[in-house]
Amino acid sequence: MPAAKWNRRPTHDTGHLPSLDVYQDLYKHFHAHPELSHLESETAARVTEELRSLGSYDIFTNIGETHGVAAVLKNGEGATVLLRADMDGLPVEEKTGLEYASKTRMRDSEGVERPTMHACGHDMHITSLLATAKLMLDAKKAWRGTLILCFQPAEEKGAGAKAMVEGNGGLYTKVPIPDVVLGAHVMPGRAGSLETKRGLVASAADSFRVTLHGRSGHGSQPHRTIDPIVMAASTVLRLQTIVSREVDPYNCPAVVTVGSIHAGDAENIIPEHAEIKLNIRTLDPETRAHVLEGTRRIINAEAMASNAPQEPELESLSNFPFLNNDDEVTTGIETTFAGIFPGRPHGYSSDGPRLGGSEDFGILATSVNRPSCFWTYGGTDPAVWDEKEKEGKLKEIPINHSSYFAPVIMPTLKVAIEGLAGGALTWLAT
Ligand SMILES: [Zn+2]
Ligand SMILES: [Zn+2]
Structure with a gap:
């Protein structure tokens, strides 16, 4: 790892946070239009359109013959950081009652029609990475290096990351090999909170x-x-x-x-x-x-x-492979997050738990022998969280893959963007 050239300062230019109104609407769009694993064509098209509208990014589509999209922003000499979002929804019927709830039904790969929902919050991942694309472009004077944004399909099947790197015209035949690979997941937890963990993070x-x-x-x-x-x-x-x-x-x-x-x-x-x-x-x-x-x-x-x-x-x-957070990379993220987020109980904690589920994110790093870090952030309405906590009923809060799982948009989106941008700037800030 070219650790010496990395500029690991807890720098974060929140002055460049884009207008979140636009991205809240975009989140609602993705939430209302989920697509099942391997079938994310409309999502990928919208992601591509949003990236194109920013200009400056080199955009690659249908990576490895999947719906995967990558965008590269070259900004002088420096480290290369890859940020990843996954894009797929689940065969779950949405029962949140939200005005932007999904009414989508799709035929899955076996031809069976399924209700479809962003029940794992990947719509939050897509939206926050697009907003980060805008932030990093606006903040271009504050950093140097290469930023890669990776929009990955079929995470829920444990197939998308593998297909993107191994497929015909795979990811690393198109984009530079990153020094560091970073990603995050929205979870049940007080919105505004954020957690990292060293070592094994997913089974x-x-x-x-x-x-x-x-x-x-x-x-x-x-x-x-x-x-x-x-x-x-x-x-x-x-x-x-x-x-x-x-x-x-x-x-x-x-x-x-x-x-x-x-x-x-x-x-x-x-x-x-x-x-x-x-x-x-x-x-x-x-x-x-x-x-x-x-x-x-x-x-x-x-x-x-x-x-x-x-x-x-x-x-x-x-x-799904084991997912391990690299000690050195996680130390860099810990320093940054401690610098830009408030501490416990409602902000950042460096001793988060392991994920309940599994993740194929790590393949984007292990396939090219690079280190990675994956963190989580809360998406539960703080008022709801506090009430359930007081009543000792935190278990009633809907978890990922539930028909009722829907993050409160703010402040979840803001923390998601600040995490991604702050993570990237850990290695890119000048
Ligand atoms: Zn999931
Ligand atoms: Zn997920």
């Missing part, structure tokens, strides 16, 4: 679809069939023993969740197949390997115990 996540094969027949004659429902039930229960019996309970937390199980239609027919979908979360590579091996072993063994006519099929649905 690895591996998802599978498993097809169990049986032999169908009349419900009155089970002895002439092989019942895939009993096989599936037994498999689901036995899978629970990986975490409870095979993994070190003190040092290696892991999660094995079966989130979907489908088989049969009628009460008197034993079906031919059963399908389960499962999701595995682990915090270290050794446990990950063990849990994945155990999962395959149990699925095959239960099929064999049921005398299945053929081995089960495992299809990988998504893989």
